Amino acid sequence: MFKEVPLIEIDEIVDKAFKLAKKKALSSKKNLNEIVKEKESIRVTVAGETLAESLFKVVDRYPSFDRLPPFTRELIDIIAGIDTLRHNLGALSFAINTINSIKVEYIKNIRRAKTPQEASFLRKECYGRYISILKQIERNIKVLNKLRDKLKNLPSINPDLYTIVIAGFPNVGKSSLLKSLTNSEPEINSYPFTTKGINVSSFEYNRRKIQVVDTPGLLDREFKDRNPIELQAISALKYLAKLILFIF
Incomplete structure (x- = not known):
């Protein structure tokens, strides 16, 4: 579920957005042969759209938490904190809307510019505001990148299947029983908790x-x-178990 959530590096998406904006502006003969204002307007548009799209790809990959099965929702809450995820994703959504508003504002300003020099100045000013918005959410991006790493190996569980939950004290052979029942190779970690998360087969x-x-x-x-x-x-015992094998 979360393996498809992209990681974000601010410097990387800024560099990508500004380079693409410059390339798009220079690729049009109309822009080169006519006025600088049109070229700068394209750069503002492409840079803003690229930055907003990079952020949206993160927000869009996250599921609607309220629509998740109870076990999956609670597991996400335990591992990452749903309120924390919502807060930081909300910051990205705010940044997307702000970048889009800045883009529209500066396109209008550039088109009203009286000279090519003024148009270029406004484009640079717009870029500065784009970067300022990204700096404001830098901490939110770092938090989401960290939580994404925690969630990317979340087990895929079908809540509709008949489910046996193996539970018990640490180091009593639960993972070995899973292997015997299903011929799977569960991940095993060191004491005090031999299994650090949920294994499913x-x-x-x-x-x-x-x-x-x-x-x-x-x-x-x-x-x-x-x-x-x-x-x-x-949580597994509460939401999934049709049969519990508790090992002492």
Whole structure:
């Protein structure tokens, strides 16, 4: 789901936008043979559209959290925080709208410019405002890049399948049981939590597909003391399990 969310580097998208804008402006004979104002208007348009598109690709790749299955939604909330994602995606949406508004404003100003020099000055001023907007959301972009790395390996779970959830204490052989049932090779990490996240596999039984979920180890302690890794296991037990295999 989140592997398709692109990473963003401000310097990279600015360089891409401004180079493409210059190329588009120079590629038209009409622009070269007529007036600088038209050329600068094209540069403002292309740069703004390229920057807005780069940001939109990130916002658009994220799902509507309210429409996700309960388990997936809660898992995302545990790993990344849905409120945090919404806040930072909202900052990108604000930047997209602001860039588009600046673009429209400067196209009008450039077309009203009295001299070619004024048109060029306005284009440079517009570029400066574009960069200023991106600098304002630099922290939001860094947060989203970091959260994307956390979410990119989110397991693909079919909530409609009959699901067996394997739970229990750490280091009791849950991942080995998953491997035996499904002939899969689960990811195994070091103690204290041998499985750091949710592992999912499946097998056929009487022509029916059975989904098996291997969960992180649970320690015997109060709910309020549980860490995000343990909360993933609890979510699987709460939302997915038709059958629970609890191993001691």
